[in-house]
Amino acid sequence: MLSANQGTLGVTAQNGSAEDREEMSLRRFLHDLAAPLSAVSLHLETAVRRVQKGGDLTESLATAQRELEKAFELFESGRTKLMKNSEPPKAAR
Numbered sequence: 001m002l003s004a005n006q007g008t009l010g011v012t013a014q015n016g017s018a019e020d021r022e023e024m025s026l027r028r029f030l031h032d033l034a035a036p037l038s039a040v041s042l043h044l045e046t047a048v049r050r051v052q053k054g055g056d057l058t059e060s061l062a063t064a065q066r067e068l069e070k071a072f073e074l075f076e077s078g079r080t081k082l083m084k085n086s087e088p089p090k091a092a093r
Helices: 004-015 018-052 058-086
Strands: none
Touching: 018 058
C-alpha cells in the first residue's frame, strides 16, 4: 500500500513536468545506489568484528566487494545516462 507521499510523488512523476520526472529519476537512482553502499558498510563492520575475534574475513570481504561492484555498475549507468541527456544538441549541417 502506498503512503500519501508515495502516491503524490507517483502522480507528480507521471503527470508532472520533465523537471519533476528528472528529479524523481535522480531520487530513485540515488536510492538504488545507496542500497549496495549500505550493504558494503554493513559487511565491512562485520569484517572488523570478525578480525577482532580472530575470525575469517573472506565471506564478509567477498560480499562487500560484490556490493561495491553493483554500486559502480549503477553509478556508471547513471553517469552515462546523465552525460547523454546533458549533451548539447548538434548543429545541422
